[in-house]
Amino acid sequence: xxxxxxxxxxxxxxxxxxxxxxxxxxxxxxxxxxxxxxxxxxxxxxxxxxxxxxxxxxxxxxxxxxxxxxxxxxxxxxxxxxxxxxxxxxxxxxxxxxxxxxxxxxxxxxxxxxxxxxxxxxxxxxxxxxxxxxxxxxxxxxxxxxxxxxxxxxxxxxxxxxxxxxxxxxxxxxxxxxxxxxxxxxxxxxxxxxxxxxxxxxxxxxxxxxxxxxxxxxxxxxxxxxxxxxxxxxxxxxxxxxxxxxxxxxxxxxxxxxxxxxxxxxxxxxxxxxxxxxxxxxxxxxxxxxxxxxxxxxxxxxxxxxxxxxxxxxxxxxxxxxxxxxxxxxxxxxxxx
Amino acid sequence: xxxxxxxxxxxxxxxxxxxxxxxxxxxxxxxxxxxxxxxxxxxxxxxxxxxxxxxxxxxxxxxxxxxxxxxxxxxxxxxxxxxxxxxxxxxxxxxxxxxxxxxxxxxxxxxxxxxxxxxxxxxxxxxxxxxxxxxxxxxxxxxxxxxxxxxxxxxxxxxxxxxxxxxxxxxxxxxxxxxxxxxxxxxxxxxxxxxxxxxxxxxxxxxxxxxxxxxxxxxxxxxxxxxxxxxxxxxxxxxxxxxxxxxxxxxxxxxxxxxxxxxxxxxxxxxxxxxxxxxxxxxxxxxxxxxxxxxxxxxxxxxxxxxxxxxxxxxxxxxxxxxxxxxxxxxxxxxxxxxxxxxxxxxxxxxxxxxxxxxxxxxxxxxxxxxxxxxxxxxxxxxxxxxxxxxxxxxxxxxxxxxxxxxxxxxxxxxxxxxxxxxxxxxxxxxxxxxxxxxxxxxxxxxxxx
Ligand code: SF4
Ligand code: SF4
Numbered sequence: 001x002x003x004x005x006x007x008x009x010x011x012x013x014x015x016x017x018x019x020x021x022x023x024x025x026x027x028x029x030x031x032x033x034x035x036x037x038x039x040x041x042x043x044x045x046x047x048x049x050x051x052x053x054x055x056x057x058x059x060x061x062x063x064x065x066x067x068x069x070x071x072x073x074x075x076x077x078x079x080x081x082x083x084x085x086x087x088x089x090x091x092x093x094x095x096x097x098x099x100x101x102x103x104x105x106x107x108x109x110x111x112x113x114x115x116x117x118x119x120x121x122x123x124x125x126x127x128x129x130x131x132x133x134x135x136x137x138x139x140x141x142x143x144x145x146x147x148x149x150x151x152x153x154x155x156x157x158x159x160x161x162x163x164x165x166x167x168x169x170x171x172x173x174x175x176x177x178x179x180x181x182x183x184x185x186x187x188x189x190x191x192x193x194x195x196x197x198x199x200x201x202x203x204x205x206x207x208x209x210x211x212x213x214x215x216x217x218x219x220x221x222x223x224x225x226x227x228x229x230x231x232x233x234x235x236x237x238x239x240x241x242x243x244x245x246x247x248x249x250x251x252x253x254x255x256x257x258x259x260x261x262x263x264x265x266x267x268x269x270x271x272x273x274x275x276x277x278x279x280x281x282x283x284x285x286x287x288x289x290x291x292x293x294x295x296x297x298x299x300x301x302x303x304x305x306x307x308x309x310x311x312x313x314x315x316x317x318x319x320x321x322x323x324x325x326x327x328x329x330x331x332x333x334x335x336x337x
Numbered sequence: 338x339x340x341x342x343x344x345x346x347x348x349x350x351x352x353x354x355x356x357x358x359x360x361x362x363x364x365x366x367x368x369x370x371x372x373x374x375x376x377x378x379x380x381x382x383x384x385x386x387x388x389x390x391x392x393x394x395x396x397x398x399x400x401x402x403x404x405x406x407x408x409x410x411x412x413x414x415x416x417x418x419x420x421x422x423x424x425x426x427x428x429x430x431x432x433x434x435x436x437x438x439x440x441x442x443x444x445x446x447x448x449x450x451x452x453x454x455x456x457x458x459x460x461x462x463x464x465x466x467x468x469x470x471x472x473x474x475x476x477x478x479x480x481x482x483x484x485x486x487x488x489x490x491x492x493x494x495x496x497x498x499x500x501x502x503x504x505x506x507x508x509x510x511x512x513x514x515x516x517x518x519x520x521x522x523x524x525x526x527x528x529x530x531x532x533x534x535x536x537x538x539x540x541x542x543x544x545x546x547x548x549x550x551x552x553x554x555x556x557x558x559x560x561x562x563x564x565x566x567x568x569x570x571x572x573x574x575x576x577x578x579x580x581x582x583x584x585x586x587x588x589x590x591x592x593x594x595x596x597x598x599x600x601x602x603x604x605x606x607x608x609x610x611x612x613x614x615x616x617x618x619x620x621x622x623x624x625x626x627x628x629x630x631x632x633x634x635x636x637x638x639x640x641x642x643x644x645x646x647x648x649x650x651x652x653x654x655x656x657x658x659x660x661x662x663x664x665x666x667x668x669x670x671x672x673x674x675x676x677x678x679x680x681x682x683x684x685x686x687x688x689x690x691x692x693x694x695x696x697x698x699x700x701x702x703x704x705x706x707x708x709x710x711x712x713x714x715x716x717x718x719x720x721x722x723x724x725x726x727x728x729x730x731x732x733x734x735x736x737x738x739x740x741x742x743x744x745x746x747x748x749x750x751x752x753x754x755x756x757x758x759x760x761x762x763x764x765x766x767x768x769x770x771x772x773x774x775x776x777x778x779x780x781x782x783x784x785x786x787x
Binding site: 005006010103104105221271272275280319323326328329330 | 713727764
């Protein structure tokens with residue numbers, strides 16, 4: 001009679017879907033990105049091991065979910081992020097974001113985002129230091145900041161960036177450019193990842209396709225990204241129509257920054273999202289609209305991470321107000337016959 | 338959300354699952370008679386309600402078809418001797434698939450007997466009054482043969498003030514492996530329609546709809562060709578989907594109406610009967626006989642000769658398995674369908690009136706069983722599967738912390754009819770249905786001791 005997919009299969013397929021993104025990140029940013037991916041993943045895996053051993057739970061390394069956390073975490077960090085900080089982020093992500101709650105299934109928030117939020121607060125400079133994509137020699141030399149030693153004053157990458165920059169690189173992400181300098185990057189550059197940004201957030205089209213793979217295999221709820229996109233458009237469009245120069249178009253909002261990765265791979269994480277169809281729409285719309293509001297009116301350039309964390313925290317509430325209507329409990333199904 | 342109904346696929350309910358059917362190996366096989374076992378075991382309680390009371394004594398001779406026990410209350414039915422032979426014991430405790438032992442009448446079969454049924458008292462059902470019809474049905478010892486084993490005559494007497502105007506006949510057979518109803522619809526169409534006619538008359542119902550899953554269109558065709566012109570009986574194909582054969586869901590599929598939570602079909606003027614029950618009634622009532630055998634699908638990879646067998650009630654499971662050359666070594670035997678049936682601990686249980694199938698699994702085939710159980714990952718697959726729109730994920734989490742009271746008060750635990758759809762789809766392999774069964778039992782006990 002059987003059968004349906006297992007947790008292991010789901011997690012494995014999410015890893016498969018993330019691998020092209022990792023490959024693209026490495027192609028774009030070179031060995032620094034590769035090292036970062038390896039370090040965060042290893043750190044997450046070791047942390048998981050450690051906590052499982054501490055609490056006497058059987059190790060859940062085999063379920064791949066911790067690998068997902070590691071990969072996702074690396075993809076949200078700047079490619080030249082110091083490796084030691086990456087290791088800290090991995091430790092926090094799994095230790096604080098997951099193990100303390102009791103492991104897989106019990107965490108309230110997305111572990112990768114918990115790690116990301118922590119380093120955002122702890123290392124504000126490093127996390128906003130962007131390096132150019134497609135720098136010459138990226139496959140043979142590290143971005144200097146990558147190898148920074150723990151607790152040393154940050155390595156200044158400005159000179160390196162200057163010497164490696166492709167024409168016109170400013171060290172700012174499209175979102176920052178838009179926000180502070182009113183320069184809107186061409187959508188096609190965003191689609192194909194020809195911009196600066198976190199290691200794996202830049203190629204919106206690729207991320208979309210990888211996510212679509214999961215949705216088609218029914219290992220991800222398509223309604224979540226759909227709801228996030230809808231939320232973004234609903235909030236961004238009126239502002240854009242009102243004052244096109246000041247407020248970027250919904251399309252730009254969709255394609256820039258971490259939105260695509262967040263919607264496809266982090267908001268859609270099953271554990272932190274609501275159970276019911278109605279709840280899922282509410283949750284997605286909340287993430288989409290919060291993201292735009294933070295981007296437009298907050299002090300930060302990026303809002304997706306906080307939007308998802310807030311929505312994660314609200315999930316139990318959303319669940320409790322969107323219980324399905326149980327068969328035979330009224331609700332207007334009248335006689336048809 | 339009324340407009341959703343516009344998009345509602347015709348003739349089905351929402352949610353549910355599509356397990357692999359495994360019906361190919363028996364669907365084409367004609368019903369065959371199983372030999373009589375040398376010793377028969379007839380439990381006095383084979384149905385919902387009160388046990389029957391034995392009428393025979395040890396040492397007494399009985400003739401096949403003779404009443405051997407009388408009803409022990411209103412919700413109770415008589416029993417009839419499945420073989421000609423000698424009563425060996427009365428009230429002997431025998432194992433059941435459910436677990437607790439139950440008293441039974443044990444009969445040693447006369448090997449030389451021709452095993453003819455000599456207990457005929459022919460009558461014309463068309464001349465009986467509705468009250469006499471109900472009594473006639475009760476005398477047959479009939480219970481729901483679809484698996485519920487609820488005494489049939491009780492459903493013919495709806496609660497005061499409730500008028501049944503529609504009879505729904507259940508020919509869905511949505512459980513994997515089972516094909517006995519399919520065969521009955523094909524081979525006993527006339528008897529089945531005769532049974533429906535009786536039930537309609539006894540209830541005073543104007544209409545009847547026979548619902549058949551659309552994987553059995555040959556049965557739909559056969560039935561439609563034989564529908565009587567003088568009665569309002571229709572035969573409808575419904576979507577092949579588990580648990581289409583659950584009576585509440587079949588009602589929704591056929592009429593678009595819902596049975597109220599905690600209620601019964603009679604609350605909305607409907608009575609539901611299984612096709613096998615109808616065929617037996619159509620056969621037994623006119624002849625004044627009792628229910629002494631039923632069609633059972635015997636299937637599964639552990640069976641050498643799968644098929645649909647006419648099995649005397651009381652045949653020991655072990656004897657049946659020998660006859661079909663089942664591999665009874667390292668395997669699991671399920672009575673009923675694999676989704677809602679019961680895995681039996683002992684091969685010494687008897688085939689009772691409610692057993693529609695015997696499915697023999699080799700262990701490796703019962704996939705999923707040995708898969709590790711993970712915590713709930715909130716994937717919501719179970720919510721999308723539950724035909725009653727419950728929240729099995731939440732129920733499961735509450736069961737995990739033993740908050741059984743909250744399961745009942747806030748999450749409709751008592752609506753759950755243990756169909757197994759949620760456990761089936763759960764990627765974490767959580768035995769949700771099992772949790773719910775335990776939770777209900779604990780709640781029941783708490784209520785009783787309070
Ligand atoms: S077993 Fe109960 S909760 Fe699970 S799907 Fe069936 S009715 Fe729903
Ligand atoms: S199917 Fe299993 S894992 Fe998924 S939500 Fe339901 S109980 Fe949780």
